[in-house]
Amino acid sequence: MSSWRPVLRLARRDARRHLVRTLLAALLIALPVAALAGFVSVSNPGTPTRDRVLATIPEGAQAVVTATAIPRGGAPFQQIPEGAPGPWMDDFETVPTSTEEIAALLAPGVELSEFWHSPPLAASPDLGLEPGEQQSATAGAERLSGTELERLAMVELREAEPAAFQLLAPKAVAGSLPTTPDEVLISQALADRLGVNPGDVLSFTAPPDSGVRSSDGNAAAAMQDSMRGYRISGISEDTSYTAWAPSGWLSTLVAEKPEGVQGHWLVLGDAPVTWEQAKTLNELQAFVVSRHVLQNYPNSDELYPVPLNANAYLEGTVGLVLVLVVGGMLVLFLVTPALAISAEQSRRTLGLAAAAGAKPRDLRRIILAQGLVIGLLGGVIGAVLGLAAALGFGTWLGSIEAESGIQDQRYGFDIAIANFPWWTLVAGVPIAVILGLIAALGPARTAARMSPVDALRDRRPTQSTRRRPLSLISGLSLLAASLLLGTVTLLTPVPEYPSAADAVQFFSPRTPPPGSGPLSMLVGFAVLAAAGGIALTIHALLPRVGRFGARSRPVWRLALRDTADHPSRTVPAVLGVVFSLLAASYFLVLGASSHADTRVTGATLDWQGTFLVTPQVPISPEFDRALAAGVLEELAEGMPEVTGSHSFEAVARDSSVMLEALPPVGRECPAGEIVHASSARELGAPLRCVNQLSGAGFQGGIRIGSPFSIWFEPLLIDSETLLATRIPDAADAAKVLDAAGVLVGDASLIDGDGMVRIAIGPFSEGGASLVLPEREVQLPALLVRGVGVGFIISPDTAHKLGVDQTDFVGLLAETSEPISLRILHSLWQHDVGELAMIQTPDSGDPLGASADPADQAMRWGPTVLLALVAIAAAAISVLLSATQGRRDATTAYAIGADRGVMTRLGLAKAMAILAIGVPVGMGAGIALGTYQVAWNRRLEASGAWLDTVIAWGTQAWIVVAITAFGLLAALLLTRPPRHLTRRSLD
Structure with a gap:
């Protein structure tokens, strides 16, 4: 330890002496640590904490008991100490456990007081x-x-x-x-x-x-x-x-009809409710939130076992490893130039130390100590920034939820601080230190091999070119291996899901099929091989760029020669730009393609410039219409574009007949399978069916109305109403409705003659279909997406088919011209007493899937975060490279170069770094993002992923921002000071 003390003292002195370089290098390490902590905190608020759950138990009560309407006789309600582990489905014919049954399992003398x-x-x-x-x-x-x-x-x-x-x-x-x-x-x-x-x-x-x-x-x-x-x-x-x-109205009605109604009690008295008593109550399909249990948390072996989804765990592990490895490579490529520059700037100091008797290992320790100091400083800064980002972002999302009237908030300052993943800081600081040491290994080895004579004369050692061919061969080999692995993963058959019964029982929807783990690991290896190949190839080819400036202007010739002659600082700077932009472009492709996938696999609202007013809870047809009309009139006061309204209706549940669109005979999917999104998107496409657990199936659903107003297709609207939505192909769709036809959102329902089978019959209480078909008709059909439902028919046609009861859904505003999305989305903030829902169209922007700011923040947070990291990393890389240029600028100034020439030279050096790093990084990010989308398309677990969306406009903005900030950083640092007369860095 005593031999390290002078080394650490020198490292601290060097850090203070070159404060700008030290802070920049520390920030490079801090950015990923902060991003990790902030993103994990915001993207996964976590389970309710003990303090939050304890706050739900009123002072003076020992516990809160909830009795579900789940039938008894099966497995007990396996709760966690914080309460229910997730949603459950009550049976409408089951009477929950009674007060007497619950009291019999608790300590004598406790009082149960019920609430509703x-x-x-x-x-x-x-x-x-x-x-x-x-x-x-x-x-x-x-x-x-x-x-x-x-x-x-x-x-x-x-x-x-x-x-x-x-x-x-x-x-x-x-x-x-x-x-x-x-x-x-x-x-x-x-x-x-x-x-x-x-x-x-x-x-x-x-x-x-x-x-x-x-x-x-x-x-x-x-x-x-x-x-x-x-x-x-x-x-x-x-x-x-x-x-x-006080109890009287609701309690009396529930007592008269208790089937399917949950029970709630406060446990009062001095006797606590223990965990053993809670588990006994679970046998009655009831669960308990107990003050005693939360304050005396059970051991892990006393809790219910949590079933492990091995495939989901493996997928998550592979993803985490990919993030850590790629992030680690990014940090190393960004920090290495700082330490390489430090070694170059400390040549004379190291030479004096060697002349005074320091051994090569001592010189190596000096640089390693600098990496230790920079890593520790970066880890601490990253921890502080990550905590601040998580708390600030969580507080902002909490304020959005509060303004939206959300009762069960998932965000807020108190929630963020309670659920902050402190492990990211505990792990982040040591990882940052380790990364700092690893990044210092190369420069430390170079320092240990330094010649004392060359160092004292401040002469750079001759750069060896023997390893360049080997690096080039290794880099190209890794790229070839990456291409081979990628091809294998895209051609090898993916394991299938088990049979429907087994799948539903043992697997959750949208999880990878069992046995797909090895292929997922190959995907990770392909990405890592590509990253390594890019790094080695750039390392081998960058020193050759000096040849391209032989006939260019002097400034560009000098800049390209400097890039080639100083690979120790330019190669890492280029790689820093490459990998930071690669990550941002990769996630941008992934996010935009994910948004496109949601539009392919579900219903969309592609109305143009209008909105729908729907009663939150239907009361009666007269009341619902009057309510919607009143709310629409109130909302339209500041919108002269609103000139009228159109009614949306649906088949009522008490209608004597229901209508259901059926697939053509012979093109039905087997039980437990659903139509693949590719078959639902295009007419005449081959029928593909996928397991119901797969995310690639088409599940159009209903996007309009409240959950209480429309519960079953079809939607009943006339041609004029359809035209008022201004959806694509509205004119053709209106003609079909006028011709007693139907509109469907699933192309697989339309046969080769352009017809759709319609089943007509009473409502079915169970089974795969909601209609007990008594007869069938065939009607002309048109494929239409963007209305918000997958089955539309005109009211006249519905009545002719036997529909005798309809429900009012809402009023669509008729507008003289499309209203802007900004104005439409502002309608959400209008207070209508929670009487109505205001539904607005989806954004046409591929990066604007929702008007909800919280949803937008969560959807595009990773891409924005990585884009900011890329911008910061590029700027800092250029700055670090430019710090070594100060010495060259001093020499140039001494031989007569003016300030303008020196400024242009600094900018040219930065442009050389960006001109290489930006296109390579963007191209690699788009290529890897495209590959990831292709793999997701093959796996079919998280969606169909039929479209690969590059989002060229946003990609271009990221490139412009990185280039602009990089050049601005270079301009600020390469601009020579007023008195540049001596080599102060020595």
Whole structure:
């Protein structure tokens, strides 16, 4: 250790003496560490933390128990201490466990106090009900339809027994808490919306049961067709539309119809709920969030085993290894020039040390110590930047969620700090130190071989050219190996998914098929071989670029000669630009192609300049139409382009017949398989069927209306409404509707004669089809995408086929000219009392899949982050290369070169680095991104990936930004100071 002390002292002195170079090199190491910490934190907020879950247990309660409506007799509800590990499906005929059964499994003397959550309810002070009065919602529907829009809101009502109510209800900032079942406490947001105060009467209306279930199971069925009046006792400080009342209305209705309705209790008393008691309650299909369990967390062997998806684990491991290896290579290529420059700038110091008796290992240690210092500094800076990025980005996303009214927020400062992956910092700093040492190995070996005489005379050692052919051969061999491995992975058959029954039981959707792990590893090796081949090939060929400047202008000739004569600093700088741009271009291709894949495999909204107003929860046809018309009128006040509206309707569930589009006879997919996206996209394409677990299947779905308003295709619209959407080929589609035809989004449904089979029959409660076909007809069809659903028919044709009941879906705004997306997306911020949904078209920009800023940030965060890293890395690489040029500039200035010549020479050197690194990096990134898309297309796990989207415009902007910032950095550092008369770097 004593031999290292003077070495470390010299390293610290060198770091202070060349502070700019040290900070730049440290920043290069810091960028990937910060990117890793920030990206992991934001992309994976993590499971709820103990503190967040503990906050959900009211003070004075020991635990919260939830009884699901999952049938008993099977496996127990395998919870984690934080609660339910994921969503579950309640059975609508199962009655959850009772209060008595739960109490029997807990400690004697505990008290269970029950509480309930309602589905969305319509609230208004103008319905004429007295406090405590209850009647049928059907009888009050006419009054509800005549209510003014600003006196309506959709509300969640929370009821509780007296003991639970005292703990769960928020503090009243005006008035007091309710004391009887006829009183209610409402939020400040609801009071402001409705213009009510304590003492006023407020009525709630439960909508009809639509068949769609909320997180509280079948509560909508228990409450449907019921109204109740309350006296407002107080107002709480709350920004959501929420109300609290003692048990009376909801509790009574659930008691009358308990099937499928979850139960909720607070556990009160002094006795805690242990983990063993929680697991016993799991046998009743109930789970517990216990204060005692969270504060005394069970050992891992006491928890339920977590099933391991070996294929998903392998895929994730391969991806992580790829990221770490490629990221490590990027750091090494960027940090090496700093240490190479340090070795060159310290030649005289090293020569003096050698002349004074220092051994080669001592000279090697001096450079290694510099790598240690730079790595440690970079790791610390990266940790700080990563934490700041994660907290800042998480806080920003949290503010977006708050503005959107999301209740279960996944982001925010407190959530970010609680879920921050501290392991990234613990691992990042040592990794940064190791990278710093590895990056210093080459320059350290060069320093150890330095001749003391040459060093004292400050003369560069003669560069050996013997290894250049070997490097070139090795580089080309690695590139050839990469091409061979890539070809093998794209030609070798991919293992198939197991049979439908086994697949559903043991695998999750969109996971790789079992046995595909080895091929995925070959993909990783192909990428690594390509990266190594690029590095070695550039290392071998870059010293030859000096030949290309023989007949060019003096500035360019000198710049190219400098690039060739100083490979120790120019090769790493070029590689830094190459690999940083490679990563950004690669993820840009991957992200843009992923966006294109979502449009191919699902329904899209390609309306042009219009929007749809849909009731959040249907109440009655008259009310729903009046509500949509009122909201549309309110929204259109600032948009003179809106000139009218068109109605969207759907087949009602209580219609005597339903309609379903069927594939041509003989072109059906087997059970457990679905149509491949390629067959659904083009007419006449061969029929391909894929396992239902694959992500390559076409699943059009329904993109319009709320989950409660349209639950089954087809959509019923006429030709004028279709023309108002301005979707592509709207005119041809309107003609088909007028001719009693149908529009479908799945090309495989259309036969060779341009016809589609339509099954007609009553609603089916189960099975693969939602229709019990009584008869079939064939109708002319046209393939249309972009409407938001996959099956459209005109109302007249639907009625002729036997449809006798329809549901109102919403009103489409008719516009005189297309409204800009910016204005349309701003409609989301309009407060309509949560009464309606405002649906706007998808962005046509391949980088703008959603108007939601949070979704955009998460979708394009990695690409933007890597682009910023690429810009910073390119600029810093050029700066590091330019620092060594200061010495040459001093010499040039001493022999008469003016400042303008020196500035142009510095810029020319930077341009030489960028001119080589930018096209190679962009080309390699696009090539590897294209290969990754091709592999994803073969694997068919995450999507169909039929289109490879390069996004040339964005690629060009990244190139322009990298070039501009690189030249700006060179200009700032290569511009000679006013007094350049001595070689201060010595």
